[in-house]
Amino acid sequence: MTLAATLLAAEGENPLIPHAYELVVGSFAFLVVFLVVGKILTPRIQKTLAERTEAIEGGIKKAEDAQAEAQRTLEQYRAQLAEARQEAARLREEAREQGAAIKAELREEAQTEARRIIEAAHAQIEADRQQAITQLRGEIGRLSTELASRIVGESLEDEARQRRIVDRFLEELEGRPETVR
Amino acid sequence: MTPLMLVAEDFTAPGPSIFDFPPLYEGAPSWLTKPVLMAIFGAIVVTALAWSAFANPKLVPRGMQNVGEMGYQFVRDQVARPFLGKDAERWMPLLISLFFLILLWNLFGVIPLIQIPVASHIAFPIVFAVTIYVIKVYLGIKHQGLGGYFKNMMFPPGLPKAIYVLLAPIEFLSNLIIAPFTHAVRLFANMFAGHLILAFFSAVGFWFLFEKPTLLGAGLGVVGAIMTIAMTGFEMFIEFLQAFLFTLLAAMYIGGSLHPDH
């Protein structure tokens, strides 16, 4: 192997022994790069990347907010609608109850009135009857007296005569205004 | 001797000496070599690119910011978050600096005219590995206490005492010496070997096609040229992978010190 032979045989510096001046230059170069690239520039790009992430996330957040807002409004509308429905149902129920109450009240009133009218009629009838009885009683007495005097005044000859008298009396009686009914 | 070896008689494969660089010009200080220059150049380029991408970042990225964000998110999602969880953001400055600088230094290996992966000089990986090592031990002691750190590392509860005698030295050596060592050496060795292989194939191609073109050697030269192209693509992948792995291990060590119990 030519390569290996030359490698071993080559004269010159040992590549594993560092040059002191290269250590110094390397440290210096690294320090400069670290200070400028690391300490000055890297924070800038970190800031920019963070801002970019924030901007993207901000956009997403905004969209999410809008969606949440829409959702909220929808919920609100739904709630209002439900509330209105409930209110309507409540009113209907109330009206129905009120109607029923009014109906019951009216019926009650009507019944009371009817009872009152009937009672009044009864009282009137009773009064009329009493009056009729009283009147009748007087009339009957007077008529009896009249009939008796006619019978006595007329000659009570035969039975046929008597019958005619009675019939005439009754006809007269019927011809009078009706007081007893 | 086969004919092929006859053809290759004068050819000398490139060795580790290709990593030795003289001072840039006559009379220059001995430390001013090509790798040193490229290390500084790389740091400047990384800083400039990062500046153009991140200096004034927009919510809607364009141009360099797009590229930079891709790199940033790669490190954040593939390295920082899996190993550091909610501490990821806090360690991103360190990890992003590590990753970008190592990646560019590595990619210098295949960029024409530069053609030297900076990390093939072990001093540079050592700088990174030592930095991470110091942070790892500091965080471990800070978050777990001096005794707690070593106790958690070497004597995790739940085992019979006798076993500790056998295992604790292994844990100690593995965590405090071998791990940082391999952390640096893995990056160094990959860049070193990869560059050597690239140099070998391109040297074969150049030698047999241009330097000493012979009928017999031409085939070899063509193979060398094709392999150079193929290996360049492969090297780019390795260079990226090693930058990623180095950063990943750094995050793993830091995460391990922050949350010893996972």
Next chain:
Amino acid sequence: MTMRTGQPDMTSPHGSCYRRAAMSEQERRPETDGRDFADAAWSVPSYLLSGMLIWGGLGWLLSWWTGVHAFIPIGVILGVGLAAYLVYLKYGR
């Protein structure tokens, strides 16, 4: 030294990574699975090498002291075995 809130209780005798494998599937968060795998993948070579070095080194010391060279391979093999056992304890169960 203060512990930050939200960290697992280090003083608890049950808070061991040796027990991780004993957790139920629900207890293991999915994102930590990849991390555990990476942990294991990068720790195994390190442990094996450490085991070899520690126990091989002890074997070398013993062989230097007693003159019996067999202690070196015995130490290396013992070290690899112990490291493999350690890996099994941490990640295999």
